Amino acid sequence: MTVEVRRVVVPETFEATLVEARMVTPRVRELIFERVDGKAFSFQSGQWVSLVLPLVDEKDRPLRRSYSIASVPRPGSRFELVVTRVDEGRGSTWLHEMTVGTSLEVKGPQGMFQRAADAGPSLFVATGTGVAPFRGMIHDALAAGGTTPLWVLFGVRAPADALYREEFEALEKTNPRLRFMLSMSRPPDDWAGYRGYVQTHVLDLWSQLSEHGRPEAYVCGVKKMLLEVRQVLKTHGFAERAQLHLESYD
Template identity: 50%
Template sequence: MPLPPTFEVRLTEKRQLSPAVRELTFERQDGAPFAFEAGQWISLILPREDGEIRRSYSIASPPTTTSSFQLAITHVQGGPGSTYLHDLTPGSTLRAVGPQGFFTRPLDKTGPSLFVATGTGVTPLRSMMHAAKAAGHTLPMWLVFGVRHEDDILYRDEFEALAREHTNIRFEPTLSRGSEMWGGRRGYVQTHIPELWSELAGLGLGVPHTYICGLKRMVSTVRDLLRKELNATREQVHSERYD
């Protein structure tokens, strides 16, 4: 399958989401709508003195009819790609190619969904949840989001607001290194999967699907747990890893 053509994008806005993660908002230079499916990713082509490099990121924003999209990028110490992007100033332009990827959630799916993420793996799930909400979906969408510390919870205010305003949405952050003041869930995401999956499956609202995104070790652990211990079928488990 041929790659999509490259196009130019311009950075229009940046904001800090956590101590290490910045959200960058880009728009197509030609003003054309940026069409993609929730869950897909895009590659940015970064100019360097020793040659171009490409870095790929899941799209954090939901599909719209505009030319804009958002990415959440972790600054890796010594990482040439993330350092370049964190230092980028609004108005700067880059070449991009995309969208790409098959980690998507078709909007004609009617069953309840369990979303499982760690770190910036939450970004494609954020896109999926907003797309489903915009489409009028009312079946359960539960997000289990694992990070180390409380200030690492990306889009916390947004997810908490969604959960308050929509009875079908639950937001379950869990901290592996939470302080004594933290009153929410603790431990790795896989600790909470059996409870939440069983509760979701027991609602009688259709066959649940799980969407998992993060680093390989977490993704593999959660997949094995669902398939081998909770008897989820291959068709019910969808995943994408970053490493």
């Protein structure tokens, strides 16, 4: 009998300073933080951090918000986040106005949303900043080598919202196993790619991926999209629980 022993790692709490920030789409700000203590920031692609903001919640406790680590793992004390400005959202609005040079408390990295090195053909489905954890996962998988297909289906409203598009398209040119597909809900008239919500294309892509082995889906974004993707796959009897990996932002 094999007994799986999972090591429970208690996330660290540390101070980090915002060292660089820029708007990367009309509603998304990229924030680059650096640990104040200069220690290395180590994480597994797919994990997230919790930020303690200088605001309080309805119970007068510090306001905490979680963000996927958008960086590609590399040595050093820096890490990147991408934050969508949510209308009337207190946390995201504060982060969009945070001044470079100021610091806050961070707890992390945390989370189990990860792709195993020996995972099967993989379909990564994201909307908006849900693509953040896939950046590291894709870079890791390409660096590890192999031929297992890595397909990214990314739902955005319009071309300006397509975070990391140039980066994924550049990787796609040199890595035939990577396929990057944008699906736009408000595309320009001449858009020849996918249209509409990602959930309408999942089934077809899953069937195509099945020709390469037993697929796995990694889905990240708001819960409504996650549930619809899961429903589409389940209704057609395709996805066992172990083949679906979901990370909900709300």
